[in-house]
Amino acid sequence: MSAKGWMGTAIAGAVIIIMGLAGLPQASAEMDTLETGKPVCLDCHRQPNIHTNEGVLTANAFCNGCHAKAECRRTVDGKAVSLQVPVSAAKENPHHYSACIHCHTDVARSPHKSQTGAECRACHSVHGESTAHAPHLRVDCQACHFKSKFVELDPKDNHVKLAHSDLESMPISLADHTLTDVKDLKSCEKCHFSDNRIGAPAAVLPSKSALCILCHNSPLSMGHPIFGVALLIFLVGVLATLRFWYLGSVQGEENSLHRKISLSSETIWNIIFSRQIFSLLKMVVLDIILQRRILKESVGRWSMHSLIFSAILIRFLLSLFTAIIFYFHPDGDWALALIDKNNPFTAFANDLLGLFILLGILWAVVQRFIIKPVHVATENQDNIALLIIGTLIFLGFILEGVRILVTGIPAEIAGYSFIGYSLSKILSVFGLSWKSIYPYLWYAHGIVGALFVAYLPFGKMRHIFNTPLTYVLEEVSGVRNEKRI
Amino acid sequence: MQATSFTPDTPIRFSVIHRLLHLVVMFGFTGLAVTGLSLGLSSTTPARGFMWLIGGASHAAMLHRYCAVVTYGCVVIHALWFLYYKFGLAGAWTGPDSIVPSLKDLKDFKHHLAYFFGLEKTPPRFDKFSYMEKIEYWALFIGMNTMGITGLVLWYPECFTRYIPGFFVNLAQTLHFYEAVLAVVVKFFIHIGMAHFRPETYPADTSIFTGRSHKK
Incomplete structure (x- = not known):
């Protein structure tokens, strides 16, 4: 490439960087208006296109308006449970560039309450026998893939889910979005130990051959x-x-x-x-x-x-x-x-x-x-x-x-x-x-x-x-x- | 393909493994050509019709990859057989039974041209493989490998661009397309012309299916 060519590339690169930098304050400005400004109708009543980066950014800015704050919590049995989604967790998460409402499909409404939880299988397939055996069909994705150590058997649909309370029945927060490394078989031991509450065998077994x-x-x-x-x-x-x-x-x-x-x-x-x-x-x-x-x-x-x-x-x-x-x-x-x-x-x-x-x-x-x-x-x-x-x-x-x-x-x-x-x-x-x-x-x-x-x-x-x-x-x-x- | 029409001492031109590979490659290659051309020339009416038939471009891409694995598998088996021929059977890579080009091919070519223009009374007596068959074989063997390599780059671009610059993917795309057109032209015109429409073989040279050489 000639010297002229390099020059052109450098100028183009600089333009892109400047445009990128110019784009960033816009997003945080939007977050600021949500936090400080008076709410206007379209803050809530709109449908951002969450298949674009801009839509993801605005949609998440709206959620973060409450969920990024430490005082975001609810009260269960007189005890406060944090609903804060830690920003650091979001950064490590592979879903960092997805909109919250991409997975939590039914929360953007009134009342602000999810019936379904996160819809993993809208994007991901059920995985096969080699990683999880057939009995795991009754285990929700989050029970294995989330860091929380506490799982429970829901008698209503006979599914194993993340528990909303720990072993002492103290309510716990599930807002931590960090994923666990399921390749590490140690993570299986949150269910597979003797005296578990969900009916899992006491040892981690290999897959069928x-x-x-x-x-x-x-x-x-x-x-x-x-x-x-x-x-x-x-x-x-x-x-x-x-x-x-x-x-x-x-x-x-x-x-x-x-x-x-x-x-x-x-x-x-x-x-x-x-x-x-x-x-x-x-x-x-x-x-x-x-x-x-x-x-x-x-x-x-x-x-x-x-x-x-x-x-x-x-x-x-x-x-x-x-x-x-x-x-x-x-x-x-x-x-x-x-x-x-x-x-x-x-x-x-x-x-x-x-x-x-x-x-x-x-x-x-x-x-x-x-x-x-x-x-x-x-x-x-x-x-x-x-x-x-x-x-x-x-x-x-x-x-x-x-x-x-x-x-x-x-x-x-x-x-x-x-x-x-x-x-x-x-x-x-x-x-x-x-x-x-x-x-x-x-x-x-x-x-x-x-x-x-x-x-x-x-x-x-x-x-x-x-x-x-x-x-x-x-x-x-x-x-x-x-x-x- | 009647087994009874041969006497036991009819010379065997192609052994079973070559007949089998030819049969599999026949279908694999046709599948590759049909799906690949439909993907490469996707705006044309026949391509649209074919896509409608098999359920969209993603299915065509999937079928293309399956056919590719099967066809390239045959190339690998063939290459392994070559090694077995050389080292297991201690076979020679040159000589009258070889597929390797030799000086005689040039002479045959000259002789053949002379025959076409009436300067020679008789056509040349070829060895086991004529110069035409050798050109076709090597075009295909080299072509299959370039198609395989460029195809792999297009299949796993993330993996390859860790080691090679990104524009190699574009390069691979261009090469893959034009090499494909070349291969299809060679196969569907020259190969079919040679195996079916030559006076010596018309209506079909069956030796790749029966394994026996036709009458000399």
Whole structure:
């Protein structure tokens, strides 16, 4: 840039600075008229355009006319509560450049009283499972994001809110607008301690993991290192299985892994782009999803297996659907209904499907250990699989019962979780400190879940991949093996 | 695309991974072109019609980013495959099977021109990839990377302007638009012309789908 160019820039910069400086006294002059001058009608009866800086400045100057002063207070039960919004707090606040009435939508009127509080969700979305779990749907934004240490459960709408009084029932001011750093897990401890008043578990728990999507809606994070380890073991198992499969010869090729992969991918490509794909798809629907081959063997075995398999499949698809819906429209009715454990549909569906799995497991246990028909050869592998899934579901139900018990959700809402609610009634008979037990139960359920995922490629559960693959290979080669896996 | 029409010893021109990448890029690139041109030329009637169809510019922008991630993902996989080819399979970067330009391409070009003007009786015998295909491939490969980089600058301007001056964003915008027009022109005229309208390939060169080279 030439010297002339620099000069031009400098002059333009100076003009902008001077204009900016000239703009500042205007705003404070306006504030002064409000404080000292005689009020005129349009001081109150107007609608500043709060989407412009000027509008924000004039609107806030009007609010600050009272709320910046130390004597701005009200009296509750004979005690003065400050309504002063500290100027220093406003400066640190990320909402510094927003108008007060942008969030406090219903205060600029007579009587000067808010029914709704600040409307955070007019601008912000509900955040997902990774930062706050579904039970936090009943916690107001301010309860976590504001500095005040005191929260309470509002029995009217069963929501956790900032309390208007401290633990000694002394009224406290909520006018401090500073936000807390919620990334610091210490801030969670204002609710998550034993003997809290709002029914929160006594410990801060990690979020669910992406692995939990097999049965629950879940975030795209690992949540806790145990899930990371489980995923690692799972992946190693899958790789080992693939390696094992490719040890054999592929279409006559014995040695080169590259050639084997080339030949098999060539075959897959040629089948996908041929008429054979339709018969293959038909087989997938009938034999893999609807389990026709097991049905041909025995209606009883089909029912037992389908109770477990279909229920897990439906929960998986439902969770996947929820994750997609939540990603695209987190504030939509569907997303909110599906991530809310207390929503009638979600609660009922999860309980029913969980019950199906448990019934299937119980049926299998009865077959194996009590009836013992000739064709059932009980192996340890089968028992381990039954034990893991059974424990997982059982702990899940207990966990749900404890959650309903400690959060004190009323029967008309919690009743849709027909098993969880009944369990919460039974558990309430034992006068235990369930808030402190909940975290242990959560970790137990989480660890068994991680174990389930880690065990998938190794034991009996390997059939989830092996059997469909065998069916596909049979369909492609036109050969039917007599031996079932 | 009938698997039965090939004998097992028909030479394989494209392996499965290349067929798959081509198939994905085909849709990804078309999606990028349609949404990108609608955003770039938003005042025109076809763009307005398309925006009405998909629900506004924000949706077009979102779809554009999805397509971009998918398409650029293919470029990355392709680059990784190149490394595997060189170091895993110990393949050569030059020679008759290579995509790298060589002196023979110049000779082929001269020969081909001579053939067009009747100075040669026969067209040149190309290696695995002709000079035309090599130009297209490298134009696309370099173009995809410039589009990717300028696109990223436009996607995360706050992040990039921490390290580079602000006018690079304007620069990226201009480059992104003109490179896009160039790419679309190359793809929809030259590529379609080459793969469909050459006498040797008409009505379509199916080797990128079947993997097999056509009869020599």
